[in-house]
Amino acid sequence: MTEQKARKSLAYGFASPITGAALGVLLGLAIFDIFDTFEQWTVVILLALLGASIWFGANKSGEALAYSNKTGELPAAKGAANLNSILAIVWMAVSFVVSITMALGALDSFIKRPEYNGREPYNPGDFTVAFDFTVFVGEFLPAVVIVAMAMFGFVFQLVATSKETD
């Protein structure tokens, strides 16, 4: 790898997660403003976009770091690799919390209570737990996708920042 290429990789390493985060926030806001709703699959897309931008940044900063380790030049490469590692940790933690909250919320949606007619008193024990395909696909499945993406994406991000050769 030439110095010019290494510098380019370093620039991508710093720019990619920042650009990804900004794009994710703007896209989320646009979806909310246009459709006036924020569905679970939208969260999946936004987290995937953010994760991919961090992975790309980690990959590029890893390349720059490998060049830096070999030549002793570009000391900022370590900073970029550390930045992407920290962002990967934050992304993984946030995604994990979001996924478990989403999954537990989806479980509550499987509970079906009878219509309240106003004459009978409320009975807290009167409910059934029934499988609902719409709830499963719309609320539970996104949580499964997020947790898998967070855990395994995190490993790929960490591996990307630790390249030995460019």
Added chain:
Amino acid sequence: MAKPTELSARKLSINSLFLVAIGATSWWAIIVLSAYSDLFYDDYSYTRVEEDSPMKGEDPFIYYDSIYEPVIHPSTYLSLTAVLVFAMTALWARQSARRAVKIDPSNRLVKTASVWSFIAVILALVLGLVFGFATFVSSLAQGSGTDPLVRIFTTYVPILLAAALLLFIALRGFVMKLEVNDD
């Protein structure tokens, strides 16, 4: 399984990181399953009560009275299983990372795997501790007048199992570990 020397430090480190990820995902899945099982077990039963109105000619006063009857929740044991699975994968990941450290201690990925496997073991200890403490606190809220069999299987046995698990993690993670030059 191949001997440590046959595998590169990098491959061992990747295996270690994947083991931590598998453990965390399994913990997530079992915790969600335990929350789902809780939907079918309620410590309260509800009976319809009809009381005469104090004013003559008015409709009787009807409501559902809750009766507290604690039952053994499978979620208690499922939560403990979640901690157990996470702890086992964390210990396995730690062992793998320590082998990688023995081969190439200066490698960045090896250092990362070593740190994350250590964090996973500590996290497993914390989860076990939180489980034990939560079971103890909920047993205080349950009161002492519960059916002895239910009491034993909802509080005493889980706390005992959690203590045994914590002891195992601590000994396996920090005392009976693989001999390596660099810790």
